[in-house]
Each structure stands twice: as C-alpha cells, then as structure tokens.
Amino acid sequence: MEPDSLIQLAASGNVATVEDEWMRMLERARDPGDVARYSDTLKTLAGKDRGEEARALAWAALESMESRFEAQSVIAAASPLLLAVPDNPELRQQAAELVRKHYAGRPGIEALIREAGLEGGRPLRRALRTLDVCLRLEPGSFAAGRDEDRAARIEAIDPADWTITFSDGAGTRTLDPVRFADAYCPVQATDFRVLRRFDAAALAAKLQKEPASLIVSLLKIHGHQLNSDELEAILVPDLIPAGQWKKWFTRARNGLKRVPQVTVEGRSPYFLKYDATQTSIEEQFFSEFEGRHDALDKWSVVERYVRECKQHKSEPDRELLTRFHAALQAQARRRIESGARAALRDALIAYQSGRLVGSDESTRVVHDLLASIEDLESRLVELDVDALTCAALDCLRDVHPDSWRDVFLSLLPLARANVCEHIAEHLVGAGYDTADFEPAIERILAAPADHFEALLWLWNGPRHEARVCRTPLVTILMRLMGVLADLRRDDTVESAVLREYGGRARTALSARNYSRFEACLKAMDLNMAVALKSRLPRLEMLGDNVCDDLSTRINRAFPSIIKKKEIEPWLREDVLYVTQKGMTRRRSEIDEIVNVKLKENARAIGEAASKGDLSENAEYKFALEERDLLRGRLAMMQEEMGRVQVIDPAEVPTDYVGIGSKVRLRLPGGGEALDLSIVDPWISDVERHLYNYRTPLAQALLGRRVGDSAELNVGGVTGVYQIEAIESALPDL
Structure with missing residues (x-):
C-alpha cells in the first residue's frame, strides 16, 4: 500500500488495518528510506488521538530497521518517524542507542548525546537537529549560516563537551553544539559562501570556467530562485567588474541550457528558478546510490538503473557504472580488511558491478576469499540473495575444480529455489543423474520444513526433472501439505512466518493455472484424494481462494468424492493418525538414517571399494546391501509421513473411544480394573498397555461408549470386558 493510501486509512480510524499494513510495509522495505516515506501515517494517527498506537508503530519500525539495515541509514530515517509521534522517553532512548551503536568509536559521542538532549531535557526536534549537524562535522569541514550569508571552517571539536571552535574570516569563536546547530548547517567545500570567505582563487576559477555551476550554487542558497538583477548585486563589482557583467551573464545563461534543473524566463530582468526534481537519470541514481550505506542497498540502486536503461532501450552510462563499481569495490575492500563476516557478500556485489564494466580485479578478490573460507556451506547459505549465491557458485568452480560438485550437492537442500535450479543445471551439465542427486533429495524429503525452499523447487519442477528427481509428485505434494499442517499446529510459530510460508506455497500450488497440482x-x-481434501479447511494460510480452487479440482478429478460417505477415522487406510510424540520419534528415526547411517554407509562403501576387485569383495557387497535396506526403510517411512495426520489433543473424544483415548475396562462380576490406551503405531507398547489403533483389540473398542461391552483377548485371556471410563491418554504420554 502506498503512503497516501495508508494515510487515508489512518484518517478513517481503522487502526487494526493500519497496523497490519504497517507491518507488511516493514517486511517489504528495501531500505530505511522506504520506511521514512510513511511517517505521515503516524502523524495522522497521532492527530486522531491515537498517539499510543502511533508510538507503538514507530517503535516497531525502529526495531525492524535496526535488525536489517546499517545503523547510519536507520538514524537518518528515524528522525521523521520520531517527530511524527508524541514525544516518548522510550523512543528517545531507542534512538540514542542507535547513535551509540553506529558511532561507538567516535570520541565524545556520549557527551554529544548528552549535550543534544536526545534522552531528555530538550525538544526532540532540536535534539535531532543538533545530532544531524554535529555528527557531520570534523576539523577542516565547513558550515554556513542558516539566516545570514556567512561561512565557517571547523577548527576543533572538544570531545569532553562537544564545544566547537570555528573561524568565520573575522576571527575564531566557540559555541556549544546546540547553539552551533541552531545557527549553522554543514556545507561542501565548493559552496559559494565557503569559497568567497576562504578560497578566493578557487572562486575566481569557478567564475571563469563554470559560470553555470556557480549560478546553480547561488540558487540553492537563495531559496531556489533569483532574478538577474539580484544576481548582479551579489557578484558585481566585488567578483565581476561592472563592464564585464553582460558578457559573463550571457555565457552563463548559455551554459544553463545544459542544466535541466534550471529554467530561465522573462527578460530584463531574467528570472532563474532551480527545480531539484529536474535531474538527469544518472544524477538521480548516483545521488540515491550515495545516500545508501549498506552495499546491498547500493547494489539495488545499480540494478534498478540498469533495468530502467534496458526498458528505455538505452545503453547505461559507462562513466556512471564505473563510479558505482569504484565505490562498491572500496567498500568491499574495507570489509575485507576489517575481517567482517559480510566481506564475502560485499566482495560479490563488487564482483557483480565489475562485470558491468569488464573489471577482473573483483573476480580475483572473490576467488581469494572463497579459497580462504573453511565453513563454505554456511557462508554461502548466509548470503540469502539468489544472484550473489549463484555468482559465488560460478566462481567456486574455478577455485575448487576438483571438489565443487560435492559442495554444490551438499548445499542443494539448504538453498533457495532459484539457487537450487542453478546448482542442478551445473551438476546435470557435469553428468549427474538421479542416483547422484538421491542423497540430497532424501535430505529434503526427510526434513521438509527445514528445507522448504528446496521442497518448493522440487514441486515447481526442475528443468531437467527426469535427471534430477524420481520421487513421485504425490509424495512431494503430501510433504508440502504436511509442513503447512505442522506450522499451523505449532503455537510457537509467529504469524509473519505463517504468512511467508503460506504465500510461498500458495504461489507454487497455483502456478501455471494449477497444472502441477492437476498432474x-x-x-x-x-x-488419498479424500485425505488431501480433508486437510484443506485447516490450511488457512493458503487463503480461501486457493483452497477453493484446489478443492474444486479434486472434485472434478474424483466426482464420486462428493458423494463419498464419511467413514470413521480409525477405518481410513489413506490417513495415518499419530500423536505428536510419535511424530517426533519418527522424525528422529528418519534423521538418524539420513544424517548418520547413510553417511556411515557411504564411507563404508568407499573404504570397501578402495580395497580393489569389487567382484570378490564381500565387504563391498555387504555395504551395498545395507544401503539398499536403509533406503528401502527410509522410503517406507517417508511414504507413511506423506499420509500422517497429527492428533489434535483438543479433538480426542471422551464420550466414546477414539484414537488417543484411555479406557478403563473390567470383567463382569468384579475383579481388577484394566487401563489401556489406544495410540499410534509409532509409540505402541503392549507391556505398557499402549495399543496401536489398527490392532484387532483396539478396533473392537473404537466407537464404543461407557457401559458398552466388547469381547477382547488381553494377555492371552479372552473375555467380555465392560467399559467403565473414557478419558484422553495424551496427557500421560
């Protein structure tokens, strides 16, 4: 939702929807500037006597930005958010911590925070302005008066109390940081006021060589508009002799024709106006690029620039691309020198920008980094940007020509869907077939929730599917549905995670007009169709439309399903009901096979094969037989997992015997009572009176009520037992 729409929503008083849209905006934001655009939403809420809600949203924004972006860029975006809501000590404290975090190594930062009054003692606007001004100052930098045509050069800053000593051409003065920020704002060394006060030679050169640039500087100083008479009064006779004015102004006016931001209208006097929005695409993009601090944010600007050039069928400006690359390369170099973990990411960004200008230096840097990294798999997963991960993998082939295939295959279950496809392309090109991919596919299917992106890739269909995966599509679908069902039952899963998984699954299932689902x-x-349809009403994260579409397609494929009579759960062959304890135990068993036994078996096969003459090698044959048994066992377990439905404790009946019930039985005529529980096959234990619900004994009891009798064979003794009590067995498991 765009800022104007969210402001209108806030004005309507629909706070709940505003809060939902605000959180979605925070999730989508690519940089703090995106968040700052929505500050007027908070102002509107506060104006509607919703100050507490506005402060809560501001707090959420600061926390979200702090966790995702560099502190310096967050500080710049924080000001409009803080000023949009009623003053609040907690928000001030959070802003102060951001400043401390980013400027931790700057001498006197605590003194500046104290003097500015950010944590209290001064109006918030004044405190933020003081910080904004003073943090941009250093000895040798310049500032200009807010209300007067004057310039100052910073001579010294005392870190003890942040008093600022400066010279203004008339002498040296000292001010505290608050009063200095009230009177001055930082400017560049090329500012007209600075040149006039401190560098007459540079100003004279600018007058002669860059008259249009000098006028642009003056327009910015004087409210973006001047007429030619006012301009003449500023420059003549101190800087331009009166007799040379007309000639100089004509030359300057011709130069302004190449400046899209400036319009010249009228005649005697001429009226000059500066419009900052009228800039070239290159200037706009480089200005935005410089305003970003994180390398990934900078790279997003570069990508957008190249994309727009392509849309307009124009070649990107090579000089601008070179400037982009130089800045990204320098930033990557600083990261590498500092030993930061993000060095690989920034080096890859520089590598990507280098490819745009044909530079090889960044390629060598990335190669050296990849060669030095020990925990390569985890570092590649951390990149979390598809294009960068794929670029790293391309470089990895050159760095490790003998072992890259093993790294690729190991990374496959952990990668995002697009990266999975990139990996598969390389491996298929290297001659890999389904047997080679099988260990990675087994890892994905054994723990689909942990490898959800890879699972979606399998569902969407790899380009070379016949050479990558021989797992039936039905199995993959049931794993996908199982992950969503598990997430729904897990109370610890945050709503944002549910939305993300649901959205990704929704897109995958509905892709190409549900063609994979119909196949x-x-x-x-x-x-199985009945079991699948019965799951849909409980998968709210897929959305009503998708659930309805899936259900419609099931009905169309199986017309009889509409008329199919509902059967008791314990009689269904298509669903395997299990307890949470049983599910946990089975997952542990699968994990043991995939991550321990199969790996040990692979080593055993390799060691046996190294002994030569495989035809007479008993160890080798035994290891292969063991592998086949393990894979067979794993396939059976995975097939069962595809039919699993975990028993909801709240749905265990107590008015009749159901799956998960604990039943008290007694033989007629008295005698000792017998308690038994009806559970799933994975935790059944006859010695503990835990019976698999599919056994004849359990089937004889299921559906009966208190007072009913059943003929049972318990411990080898057959008798007619009466049901005395029924309760849930799950709390005791």
Whole structure:
C-alpha cells in the first residue's frame, strides 16, 4: 500500500488495518528510506488521538530497521518517524542507542548525546537537529549560516563537551553544539559562501570556467530562485567588474541550457528558478546510490538503473557504472580488511558491478576469499540473495575444480529455489543423474520444513526433472501439505512466518493455472484424494481462494468424492493418525538414517571399494546391501509421513473411544480394573498397555461408549470386558 493510501486509512480510524499494513510495509522495505516515506501515517494517527498506537508503530519500525539495515541509514530515517509521534522517553532512548551503536568509536559521542538532549531535557526536534549537524562535522569541514550569508571552517571539536571552535574570516569563536546547530548547517567545500570567505582563487576559477555551476550554487542558497538583477548585486563589482557583467551573464545563461534543473524566463530582468526534481537519470541514481550505506542497498540502486536503461532501450552510462563499481569495490575492500563476516557478500556485489564494466580485479578478490573460507556451506547459505549465491557458485568452480560438485550437492537442500535450479543445471551439465542427486533429495524429503525452499523447487519442477528427481509428485505434494499442517499446529510459530510460508506455497500450488497440482491428481487414488481434501479447511494460510480452487479440482478429478460417505477415522487406510510424540520419534528415526547411517554407509562403501576387485569383495557387497535396506526403510517411512495426520489433543473424544483415548475396562462380576490406551503405531507398547489403533483389540473398542461391552483377548485371556471410563491418554504420554 502506498503512503497516501495508508494515510487515508489512518484518517478513517481503522487502526487494526493500519497496523497490519504497517507491518507488511516493514517486511517489504528495501531500505530505511522506504520506511521514512510513511511517517505521515503516524502523524495522522497521532492527530486522531491515537498517539499510543502511533508510538507503538514507530517503535516497531525502529526495531525492524535496526535488525536489517546499517545503523547510519536507520538514524537518518528515524528522525521523521520520531517527530511524527508524541514525544516518548522510550523512543528517545531507542534512538540514542542507535547513535551509540553506529558511532561507538567516535570520541565524545556520549557527551554529544548528552549535550543534544536526545534522552531528555530538550525538544526532540532540536535534539535531532543538533545530532544531524554535529555528527557531520570534523576539523577542516565547513558550515554556513542558516539566516545570514556567512561561512565557517571547523577548527576543533572538544570531545569532553562537544564545544566547537570555528573561524568565520573575522576571527575564531566557540559555541556549544546546540547553539552551533541552531545557527549553522554543514556545507561542501565548493559552496559559494565557503569559497568567497576562504578560497578566493578557487572562486575566481569557478567564475571563469563554470559560470553555470556557480549560478546553480547561488540558487540553492537563495531559496531556489533569483532574478538577474539580484544576481548582479551579489557578484558585481566585488567578483565581476561592472563592464564585464553582460558578457559573463550571457555565457552563463548559455551554459544553463545544459542544466535541466534550471529554467530561465522573462527578460530584463531574467528570472532563474532551480527545480531539484529536474535531474538527469544518472544524477538521480548516483545521488540515491550515495545516500545508501549498506552495499546491498547500493547494489539495488545499480540494478534498478540498469533495468530502467534496458526498458528505455538505452545503453547505461559507462562513466556512471564505473563510479558505482569504484565505490562498491572500496567498500568491499574495507570489509575485507576489517575481517567482517559480510566481506564475502560485499566482495560479490563488487564482483557483480565489475562485470558491468569488464573489471577482473573483483573476480580475483572473490576467488581469494572463497579459497580462504573453511565453513563454505554456511557462508554461502548466509548470503540469502539468489544472484550473489549463484555468482559465488560460478566462481567456486574455478577455485575448487576438483571438489565443487560435492559442495554444490551438499548445499542443494539448504538453498533457495532459484539457487537450487542453478546448482542442478551445473551438476546435470557435469553428468549427474538421479542416483547422484538421491542423497540430497532424501535430505529434503526427510526434513521438509527445514528445507522448504528446496521442497518448493522440487514441486515447481526442475528443468531437467527426469535427471534430477524420481520421487513421485504425490509424495512431494503430501510433504508440502504436511509442513503447512505442522506450522499451523505449532503455537510457537509467529504469524509473519505463517504468512511467508503460506504465500510461498500458495504461489507454487497455483502456478501455471494449477497444472502441477492437476498432474498430481492423475497419479492419486480416491482414498488419498479424500485425505488431501480433508486437510484443506485447516490450511488457512493458503487463503480461501486457493483452497477453493484446489478443492474444486479434486472434485472434478474424483466426482464420486462428493458423494463419498464419511467413514470413521480409525477405518481410513489413506490417513495415518499419530500423536505428536510419535511424530517426533519418527522424525528422529528418519534423521538418524539420513544424517548418520547413510553417511556411515557411504564411507563404508568407499573404504570397501578402495580395497580393489569389487567382484570378490564381500565387504563391498555387504555395504551395498545395507544401503539398499536403509533406503528401502527410509522410503517406507517417508511414504507413511506423506499420509500422517497429527492428533489434535483438543479433538480426542471422551464420550466414546477414539484414537488417543484411555479406557478403563473390567470383567463382569468384579475383579481388577484394566487401563489401556489406544495410540499410534509409532509409540505402541503392549507391556505398557499402549495399543496401536489398527490392532484387532483396539478396533473392537473404537466407537464404543461407557457401559458398552466388547469381547477382547488381553494377555492371552479372552473375555467380555465392560467399559467403565473414557478419558484422553495424551496427557500421560
């Protein structure tokens, strides 16, 4: 939602929707500037006597930005947010901590925070202005008067109390930081006022060589507009002799024709106006680029510039691309020298920008970094940007020509969907087939929630699917649905995570007008279709429209499903009901096979094969047989996992015997009572009276109520037992 729309929503008083849209905006924001654009939403809320809600949203914005972006860029965006809401000590404290975090190494930062009054003691606007001004100052920098045509050069800053000593041409003065910020603002050394006061030679050269640039500087100083008479009064006779004015101004006016920001209208006097919005695309993009601090944010500006040039069918400006690359390369070099973990990411960004200008230096830097990294797999996963990860993998082939295939295959289950496809392309090109991919596919299917992106890649269909994955599409679908069902049942999962997983699954299922889902239905039997349809109402994160579309397609593929009579859960062959304890135990068993036994078996195969003459090698044959048994066991377990439905404790009946019930039985005529529980196959234990619900004994009891009788064989003794009590067994498990 755009800022204007959110402001209108805030004005309507619909606070709940505003809060939802605000959180979505924070998730989508690519940089703090995106967040700052929405500050008027907070101002509107505060104006509607919703100051507390506005402060809460401002707090959420600061926390979100602090966790995702560099502190300096967050500080700049924080000011409009803080000024938009009623003053609040907690928000002031949070802003102060941001300043401390970014400027931790700057002498006197605590003194400046104290003197500015950011944590209290001064109006917030004045405190923020003081910080904004003073943090941009250093000895040798310049400032200009806010209300007077004067310039100052900073001579010294005392870190004890942040008093600022400066010279203004008439002498040296000292002011405290607050009063200095009230009177001055930082300017560049090329500012007209600075040149006039401190560098007459440079000003004279600018008058002669860059008259249009000098006029632009004066327009910025004087409210963006001047007429030719006012301009003449500023420059003549101190800087331009009266007799040379007309000639100079004519030359300057011709130069201004090449400055899109300046318009010249009228005649005698001429009226000159500066419009900062009228800039060339290159100036706009480089200005935005310089305003970003994180390398990834800077790179997003470069990508957008190249994209716009392509849309307009024009070649990107090579000089601008070179400036982009030089800045990104310098930033990457600083990261590498500091030993920061983000060095690889920034080096890859410089590498990407280098490719735009044909530079090889960044390639060598990335190669050296990749060669020096020990925990390569985790560092590649940390990149979390598809284009950068793929670039790193391309370089990795050159750095590790003998072992890159092992790294690629190990990374496959952990990678994002687009990166999975990139990896598969390389491996298929190197001759890999389904047997080679099988260990990675097994890891994905064994723990689909941990490898959700890779699971979506399998569902969407790798380009070389026949050479990558032989797992039935139905199995992948059931894993996908199982992940969503598990997330829904897990109370510890945050709503944002549910929305993200649901959105990704929704896109995958509905892609290409549900073509993969419809192909899946063709390979499905009626019982599995019934089980799949029964899951849909509980998967709210998919959205009503997608759930309805899926259900419609199931009905269309299986017309009889509409008329199919509902059968009791314990009689269903298409669903395997399990307890949470059983699910946890089975996942541990799968993990043991995938991450321990199969790896040990692979080592055993390799060691046996190294002994030569495989035809007479008993160890090798035994290891292969063990591998086949392990894979068979794993396939069976994964097939069962595809039919699992975890029992909801709240749905265990107590008025009749159901799956998850604890039943008290007694033989007629008295005798000792017998307690038994009806549970899933994965935790059944007859010695503890925990019976698999699919056993004949359990089936004889399921559906019966207190007072009913059933003929049972318990411990080898057959008798007619009466049901005395029914309760849930899950709390005791």
